[in-house]
Amino acid sequence: DMKRKDAQMRATINQKLIETGERERLKELLRTRLIECGWRDQLKQHCKEVVKQKGLEHITVDDLVSEITPKGRALVPDNVKKELLQRIRTFLAQQSNI
Amino acid sequence: MTIMSCQHLQNYKVIHGSSQFRIIHAYFVACSSPDARKRKAKSGVCHLCHFPSFRLHACLYCVFFGCYSSKHIHDHAERKGHSLALDMTYGNIYCFECGDYVYDLEFEQIAQSQNTKSAKSLCLKPIHFSTWEPTEMEAEILRQNPKRRKMESRSTIGLRGLINLGNTCFMNCIVQALIHTPVLRDFFLADKHNCQPLSAESGQCLVCEMARLFQEFYSGNRTPHIPFRLLHLVWTNARHLAGYEQQDAHEFLIAALDVLHRHCKGYTDDKLLAINRFFTGKNGTTAGNPHHCNCIIDQIFTGGLQSDVTCQQCNNVSTTIDPIWDISLDLGPGPPLPNTNSSSSSSPTSGFTNSPGTYESTSLIDCLKRFTKPEHLGSSAKIKCSICKSYQESTKQLTMKKLPVVACFHLKRFEHSTGYHKKISTFVSFPEELDMTPFMSSSRNNNNGYRNQIIQESAKSLSCENKYSLFAVVNHMGTIECGHYTCYIRQHKDQWFKCDDHLITRADLPTVLKSEGYLLFYHKQILEYQ
Numbered sequence: 001d002m003k004r005k006d007a008q009m010r011a012t013i014n015q016k017l018i019e020t021g022e023r024e025r026l027k028e029l030l031r032t033r034l035i036e037c038g039w040r041d042q043l044k045q046h047c048k049e050v051v052k053q054k055g056l057e058h059i060t061v062d063d064l065v066s067e068i069t070p071k072g073r074a075l076v077p078d079n080v081k082k083e084l085l086q087r088i089r090t091f092l093a094q095q096s097n098i
Numbered sequence: 099m100t101i102m103s104c105q106h107l108q109n110y111k112v113i114h115g116s117s118q119f120r121i122i123h124a125y126f127v128a129c130s131s132p133d134a135r136k137r138k139a140k141s142g143v144c145h146l147c148h149f150p151s152f153r154l155h156a157c158l159y160c161v162f163f164g165c166y167s168s169k170h171i172h173d174h175a176e177r178k179g180h181s182l183a184l185d186m187t188y189g190n191i192y193c194f195e196c197g198d199y200v201y202d203l204e205f206e207q208i209a210q211s212q213n214t215k216s217a218k219s220l221c222l223k224p225i226h227f228s229t230w231e232p233t234e235m236e237a238e239i240l241r242q243n244p245k246r247r248k249m250e251s252r253s254t255i256g257l258r259g260l261i262n263l264g265n266t267c268f269m270n271c272i273v274q275a276l277i278h279t280p281v282l283r284d285f286f287l288a289d290k291h292n293c294q295p296l297s298a299e300s301g302q303c304l305v306c307e308m309a310r311l312f313q314e315f316y317s318g319n320r321t322p323h324i325p326f327r328l329l330h331l332v333w334t335n336a337r338h339l340a341g342y343e344q345q346d347a348h349e350f351l352i353a354a355l356d357v358l359h360r361h362c363k364g365y366t367d368d369k370l371l372a373i374n375r376f377f378t379g380k381n382g383t384t385a386g387n388p389h390h391c392n393c394i395i396d397q398i399f400t401g402g403l404q405s406d407v408t409c410q411q412c413n414n415v416s417t418t419i420d421p422i423w424d425i426s427l428d429l430g431p432g433p434p435l436p437n438t439n440s441s442s443s444s445s446p447t448s449g450f451t452n453s454p455g456t457y458e459s460t461s462l463i464d465c466l467k468r469f470t471k472p473e474h475l476g477s478s479a480k481i482k483c484s485i486c487k488s489y490q491e492s493t494k495q496l497t498m499k500k501l502p503v504v505a506c507f508h509l510k511r512f513e514h515s516t517g518y519h520k521k522i523s524t525f526v527s528f529p530e531e532l533d534m535t536p537f538m539s540s541s542r543n544n545n546n547g548y549r550n551q552i553i554q555e556s557a558k559s560l561s562c563e564n565k566y567s568l569f570a571v572v573n574h575m576g577t578i579e580c581g582h583y584t585c586y587i588r589q590h591k592d593q594w595f596k597c598d599d600h601l602i603t604r605a606d607l608p609t610v611l612k613s614e615g616y617l618l619f620y621h622k623q624i625l626e627y628q
Contacts, residue, residue, distance in 0.1 A: 007149070014150055018139035019132070021220045028222045060198045 013092065022091050026084060033080045043072050103202040106195045110158065110182055111202070119184060119191075119205055120212075122156045127189045128209070128216035142186065146170045155183040155192060189213075247318065256283075256589055258315045259322035259600035263329055267599055268347040271585040272354060273325065274597040275570035275619050276308070277315050278587040281503055285394045286312040291362070304331050304354075305361045322600035332357070347572050347583050348424070348508045348617055355395055355423050362393030399423045402500035404539045408472075409483040411490040416483075419499050424506040424617075427465040429522055430458060462507065462528040462618065470497050470537045497539040505534070505566055507618040512578055521578040528571075528618055530607065534564040566620035574616045586610040 017023035034040050050067045051059050126142055129135045143150045144165045153166035159180035164171030171183050172194070181194040189209040190199045217223065232240060249255065256278065260270040276282060285291075286309050293303050307328050314323050333340040336353040403422045408415050472495040475481065480489040507528075513520045535541060569588040574581050584598045586605055596605040 011143075011150060015139040018129075018142070019135050021129075021132075021135060024129075024216070024220050025222065062198075 013088075016095055017088075017091070020091075026087060029087065030080070030084060033083065034076070037077050037080065039072075039075055039077070039080075042075060043068055046071055102200070104193050104196045104200040106181060106193050107191060107200050107202055111204075114158070116204060116208060118158055120208055122158075122184050122186075123189055123209055123212055126156065126186045127184075128212040130212070130215040130219045144168075144170055146173075152187070154186040156186055158182040158184055158191070252593075254320075254589075254602075255318065256316055257595060257602050258319065259597070259602050261322050261324045262599040263324070263326060264342040265344040266325075266329060267583040268345050268350050269325070269329065269332065270599055271347055271572045271583045271597065271617075272351050273311065273328070274585050274587050275351075275572060275617070276354075277312065278570055278589060279398070279504055279619070280569070280621060281398050282394065283312065287316065290394070301327075302331070302334070303361045304328075304335060304357045307331055308358065344581065346512065347574070348426075351506065351617065352423060355399055359391065359393055359395040362391075362395060396421075398503045399506070400500075401425075401498060401502035401505065404497050404499035406495045406497070406542070407475075407481055408493045408495070409481070409486060409490050410492055411488075412483060412485050414483060414485040416481075423502075424508050425466075425469070426508040426510055427462075427469055428510050429465060429524055429526060430460060430468075459525040459527070462526060462532070462615075465507075465509070465526065466537050470495065470542075495542065497542045498534060498537050499539045501534055501538070501564060501622070503622050505532075505620045505622075507620070509616055509618070511574065511614075511616055519578050521574075521581075523614060526615055528568070528611065528615055530568050530611065531623075532566040532568070532620055534566060538564060565623045567623050568610075568618065569621050570617075570619035571610055571613055571615055572617035572619075573613050575614075583616075586613065 014023070017026070046068055047064060050064060054063060124130070125134045126138050129138055141163075142154065143163065144154060145163050147165065147168065147170065149165065151165040151167060154163055155166055155171040156163050157171070157174060157178075157180045159182070160178070162171075162174050162178075162180075163186070164174050164183075166172075166185075171192075175181055175183065175194040183192045183194070184190075185192060185199070189205075191202065191205065192198070193200045247255065260273060262270065289309070291305050291309050293306050311323075311325070311328065332350075332354065335357040336350075339345050339350060339353055400421050400423060402419045403425075404417060404419050406415050406417050472493045474493050475491065477491055481492045482488070483490045483492070509526055511522045513522065570585060571587075572583060572585040574583055576582055584596060586594055586596050586609075588594050592607070594605045594607055594610050596603050596609075
């Protein structure tokens with residue numbers, strides 16, 4: 001039941017974020033931060049290595065996704081996470097006021 | 099892996115064209131209107147599990163959205179024989195027959211134009227959607243110059259020694275600091291200086307000379323550079339620094355920034371004066387606005403120093419904001435005035451003393467606290483209050499209204515008073531990372547209403563706007579009569595080097611932080627576009 005409520009809340013928040021365009025803005029902010037801190041370059045390098053390993057002819061997008069997703073998630077710096085979280089909190093606070 | 103289309107997609111296009119793709123992309127991938135966004139928010143879910151999953155795909159044959167990870171879209175494709183789906187996160191086409199994503203030029207162009215529209219509608223910069231493609235001319239240039247430089251973590255690119263041309267170590271240190279100022283470096287390496295044709299030809303433009311210097315430093319050449327042309331230009335543009343005597347590095351920095359600022363627009367002195375007069379009005383005051391100039395020097399170095407004078411009688415606050423290029427900090431309350439009966443009679447007329455015991459060792463933060471502390475202007479310095487219409491005692495407080503991208507702190511180690519010149523060698527500790535929030539004007543405003551305004555240090559501010567990182571330290575060794583300048587600079591994110599004229603050696607951060615420190619250069623950690 002908790003899981004369902006959680007999922008429901010997530011869906012509602014997601015909807016609000018999309019409707020107001022905030023989701024796109026947050027995506028842009030996240031992109032910028034991840035480029036700034038070198039995350040993108042790191043992951044790009046990792047992708048290249050995976051492709052080298054598997055061979056350019058045989059690799060699929062799914063292969064890459066399964067290879068780099070865990071590393072990508074782990075490498076996001078804490079301050080970036082904090083900043084995004086803060087932005088979302090602020091946004092939600094504003095929404096409840098309206 | 100394909101980077102091109104597949105037969106299945108081509109067959110689809112022949113029959114169905116691009117309209118289905120266009121519509122789905124416009125409403126679910128790159129929304130340009132509130133209406134589209136509402137639709138996306140409401141309907142952007144999997145038709146099977148009703149979950150707005152991460153990699154939702156839309157069928158290109160019928161109206162169906164399905165998750166990728168839970169294979170809902172795969173099931174649909176198999177059951178219905180609809181073998182093409184659109185990835186709703188990025189707009190790419192998945193072909194189930196090929197088992198991978200395929201790319202079609204026409205679809206990509208449609209997606210590109212929709213992405214641009216979508217970004218515009220949210221006032222975002224659509225720069226991330228397009229990758230750089232060289233033009234024919236650029237490709238030709240690249241082919242003709244096949245040598246490539248690889249940036250590794252231990253590469254020494256950008257490091258080069260400077261020959262001392264006769265007590266020019268003060269200039270060498272400032273040059274090193276400027277060369278390693280990240281935003282300035284980016285400006286010059288991107289070749290952003292457009293000189294007025296006359297200035298460029300005459301060779302009199304200091305900014306052009308800076309650009310040439312950057313080229314020299316990043317050429318990969320490891321022999322020391324001889325900056326004779328730079329020295330000559332400085333002498334002609336800042337006469338007070340001419341000559342082979344040792345000068346003050348701080349004075350040189352301000353003079354250099356001033357000349358660079360003037361030359362950035364290619365203006366001669368009288369032209370700039372006329373423009374200044376036009377902007378600042380009849381009475382010549384700048385009315386609280388920082389520099390009107392938009393040159394790279396002002397963009398990087400100019401900050402706004404706010405001075406608030408509070409009348410003690412009526413509490414009226416009069417505020418002025420002055421543009422500044424650096425922050426000069428006193429090191430402490432200072433020793434008592436020297437007199438011939440004091441214990442320092444051992445050196446009364448020699449003209450210089452070096453008594454470290456006079457000032458207690460302190461820190462940059464303490465100096466800044468002192469700098470921004472409200473100061474009671476004594477009864478001998480009454481200010482005329484515009485409200486009370488009379489001369490009243492007042493308090494004055496300095497805070498930072500606008501922070502520059504690069505903050506230069508000048509520790510006032512050289513004292514020149516009548517009768518004695520002295521260098522204060524007290525240790526001042528400075529941090530690698532600095533948060534300027536407590537010294538901002540906004541922090542002061544939060545304490546309004548209190549007579550004795552103490553600036554509280556904000557605890558753990560999540561905003562990174564006021565955070566700075568150290569990248570250069572200019573040190574002076576010796577006494578006021580005879581001394582030598584060296585500097586530490588940060589190359590790459592964490593590699594420190596000591597620059598002693600033509601000798602560049604590796605250094606580590608603890609050594610840098612323990613050095614005496616005369617000029618401290620900090621760079622904003624996060625840059626925002628205005």
